[in-house]
Amino acid sequence: MASADDIDALLPQTQCTRCGYQGCRPYAEAIARGEAEINQCPPGGAATIGQLAVLLQRDPLPLNPANGVEGPPLVALIDEAACIGCAKCLPPCPVDAIIGARKQMHTVITGLCTGCELCIAPCPVDCISMVPRTSLAGAPAAPDSQLNRQRFLAHNERIARRARERDALLASRKQMAGADAHPREL
Numbered sequence: 358m359a360s361a362d363d364i365d366a367l368l369p370q371t372q373c374t375r376c377g378y379q380g381c382r383p384y385a386e387a388i389a390r391g392e393a394e395i396n397q398c399p400p401g402g403a404a405t406i407g408q409l410a411v412l413l414q415r416d417p418l419p420l421n422p423a424n425g426v427e428g429p430p431l432v433a434l435i436d437e438a439a440c441i442g443c444a445k446c447l448p449p450c451p452v453d454a455i456i457g458a459r460k461q462m463h464t465v466i467t468g469l470c471t472g473c474e475l476c477i478a479p480c481p482v483d484c485i486s487m488v489p490r491t492s493l494a495g496a497p498a499a500p501d502s503q504l505n506r507q508r509f510l511a512h513n514e515r516i517a518r519r520a521r522e523r524d525a526l527l528a529s530r531k532q533m534a535g536a537d538a539h540p541r542e543l
């Protein structure tokens with residue numbers, strides 16, 4: 358019996374959610390529980406379905422069109438003249454492939470972009486588009502699943518660390534406010 362770890366190891370790790378789950382790991386867990394089919398990952402396409410079929414000793418299935426279609430690797434491109442520097446595209450990027458500070462122009466690091474498209478919807482001025490990777494002169498190859506996983510784990514760890522720091526700051530402010538409200542008598 359294959360584990361969720363075994364299944365997850367075969368997934369592209371773009372975290373695009375097109376499989377109908379919140380990311381690759383939840384999809385892997387759903388397959389392991391027998392609740393999802395092996396043909397729901399458009400980025401992985403026929404190759405991933407084939408690998409899952411071998412692992413799980415099942416017949417390969419065609420990609421479910423309800424989840425999308427297999428296509429050439431895409432990469433996000435920001436129209437830098439139109440970018441208003443709102444930074445709304447930064448948090449949704451699972452692999453931190455966008456750089457830029459608030460009120461400054463943002464740009465995509467092509468070598469890290471998985472083509473997940475998660476930055477498109479949050480952009481208020483629609484200045485991000487997806488283009489075929491091969492249409493960009495000199496674009497590096499798409500990142501592999503191992504790099505995607507490393508970047509995603511680092512992204513999650515950074516978010517968790519910031520949440521811990523924020524909680525600690527709030528707790529210390531509350532403590533100080535409490536001390537101010539009840540000054541010790543001399």
Ligand code: SF4
Binds near residue numbers: 369375
């Ligand atoms: S890469 Fe595949 S498994 Fe991962 S979230 Fe996207 S569709 Fe789901």
Ligand code: SF4
Binds near residue numbers: 433465471474477
């Ligand atoms: S830049 Fe956009 S498309 Fe590329 S990985 Fe980040 S969120 Fe996905």
Ligand code: SF4
Binds near residue numbers: 435480482484
């Ligand atoms: S969401 Fe759009 S406008 Fe805002 S920083 Fe990102 S690319 Fe620029």
